[in-house]
Amino acid sequence: MRLAHATLSRKLSSSACINQSIKNVVVIGGGLMGSGIAQVAAQSGQNVTIVDLDRKVVEKAQNAINTSLQRVAKKLFKDDLAKADKFLTNSMSRLMLSTNPEEAVGQSDLVVEAIVEKLRIKQNLFKTLDTVAPTHTIFASNTSSLPIGEIAEATQRKDRFVGLHFFNPVPVMKLLEVIRIPETSDDTYNRVMDWGKSVGKQTVTCKDTPGFIVNRLLVPYMMESVRLLERGDATARDIDTAMKLGAGYPMGPFELLDYVGLDTSKFIIEGWAEKFPENPLFKPVPTLNRLVEEGKLGMKTGEGFYKYQKK
Ligand SMILES: CCCCCCCCCCCCCC(=O)CC(=O)SCCNC(=O)CCNC(=O)[C@H](O)C(C)(C)COP(=O)(O)OP(=O)(O)OC[C@H]1O[C@@H](n2cnc3c(N)ncnc32)[C@H](O)[C@@H]1OP(=O)(O)O
Numbered sequence: 001m002r003l004a005h006a007t008l009s010r011k012l013s014s015s016a017c018i019n020q021s022i023k024n025v026v027v028i029g030g031g032l033m034g035s036g037i038a039q040v041a042a043q044s045g046q047n048v049t050i051v052d053l054d055r056k057v058v059e060k061a062q063n064a065i066n067t068s069l070q071r072v073a074k075k076l077f078k079d080d081l082a083k084a085d086k087f088l089t090n091s092m093s094r095l096m097l098s099t100n101p102e103e104a105v106g107q108s109d110l111v112v113e114a115i116v117e118k119l120r121i122k123q124n125l126f127k128t129l130d131t132v133a134p135t136h137t138i139f140a141s142n143t144s145s146l147p148i149g150e151i152a153e154a155t156q157r158k159d160r161f162v163g164l165h166f167f168n169p170v171p172v173m174k175l176l177e178v179i180r181i182p183e184t185s186d187d188t189y190n191r192v193m194d195w196g197k198s199v200g201k202q203t204v205t206c207k208d209t210p211g212f213i214v215n216r217l218l219v220p221y222m223m224e225s226v227r228l229l230e231r232g233d234a235t236a237r238d239i240d241t242a243m244k245l246g247a248g249y250p251m252g253p254f255e256l257l258d259y260v261g262l263d264t265s266k267f268i269i270e271g272w273a274e275k276f277p278e279n280p281l282f283k284p285v286p287t288l289n290r291l292v293e294e295g296k297l298g299m300k301t302g303e304g305f306y307k308y309q310k311k
């Protein structure tokens with residue numbers, strides 16, 4: 001009886017929502033990216049549930065979002081503290097926390113996954129959610145490097161599956177890469193393009209190709225930076241300075257690697273080295289593996305290529 005009731009409520013909720021805009025968003029993964037994605041959705045007026053494995057992680061995400069929103073509010077309403085406070089309070093009031101993904105997606109219109117960059121783990125998550133999410137719910141992955149099609153393989157909703165690739169830090173970086181797979185329906189594509197704009201992003205579209213646009217160009221550059229360092233051609237600091245002053249980048253490659261996380265970077269490279277063993281560009285680099293083995297994941301642990309003041 002419970003199952004029938006659940007199926008019925010899913011169908012009712014799906015038919016009721018089918019033509020509505022995306023209002024209820026669930027973000028799975030409360031780390032660097034998930035917290036940023038949840039923030040931009042909440043501050044844009046949507047109901048957001050952020051889900052992680054551990055209550056402490058979602059509470060940490062909530063605190064990070066609150067801190068970031070204060071920076072955003074100060075910029076948006078610099079001359080009106082009352083409005084800034086209202087913006088902050090309203091945005092935070094739309095944010096719910098959960099450690100139960102199956103329950104969280106029950107009323108969702110869009111699920112954005114931002115969990116660890118491991119294909120099997122992403123597939124297992126979506127396979128489970130596919131059995132409980134409403135029929136109309138769109139699934140999206142924020143993966144940096146994995147094939148959207150291979151993630152979607154785990155579900156029966158390939159027509160409602162896309163890549164939504166945000167950039168770090170999400171509240172600041174304007175770009176959103178939208179990736180269609182051949183099965184993505186026009187309705188799904190149009191709805192996520194509208195949603196991307198509603199959360200303040202400029203969208204570009206890319207086929208389901210490794211690294212999409214930015215990372216396809218960024219990863220080789222980052223790999224070559226580490227090889228330059230490993231050959232002893234220049235120090236990390238000088239390479240960063242050179243790229244900031246010589247190429248106008250806001251961060252050099254080593255600052256950026258520490259910023260995005262050396263664990264995520266390692267997962268990306270390992271995935272591409274496995275998929276493209278013949279491409280020397282993707283050959284894993286000893287320095288990155290050593291740092292990750294030592295637990296030096298970059299800013300998130302206080303040390304990577306550089307050391308950071310504990311906040
Ligand atoms: C070792 C070999 C392995 C290599 C292979 C693997 C490589 C993998 C690479 C890709 C990894 C995956 C990444 C991915 O998928 C896609 C990405 O995200 S790529 C990264 C994209 N992001 C960048 O390139 C960031 C570049 N940096 C910057 O833009 C700036 O440095 C930054 C905005 C981060 C900080 O700016 P800065 O001026 O230095 O500091 P401020 O603190 O003054 O901030 C400026 C401005 O922005 C506001 N702000 C900053 N952070 C936040 C925040 N979290 N929330 C809200 N607002 C924020 C701040 O308030 C300032 O606003 P003002 O108006 O200036 O007051």
Ligand SMILES: NC(=O)C1=CN([C@@H]2O[C@H](COP(=O)(O)OP(=O)(O)OC[C@H]3O[C@@H](n4cnc5c(N)ncnc54)[C@H](O)[C@@H]3O)[C@@H](O)[C@H]2O)C=CC1
Binds near residue numbers: 051125
């Ligand atoms: N770090 C970056 O600059 C960027 C990362 N990405 C992508 O976003 C995704 C997340 O990356 P980050 O936020 O940097 O990683 P992170 O390590 O900061 O956060 C990942 C979070 O997912 C949680 N998690 C892992 N398995 C889970 C599961 N089964 N269910 C629920 N939560 C789970 C972890 O507890 C962790 O809090 C990855 O796919 C990454 O490639 C995309 C753009 C930029």
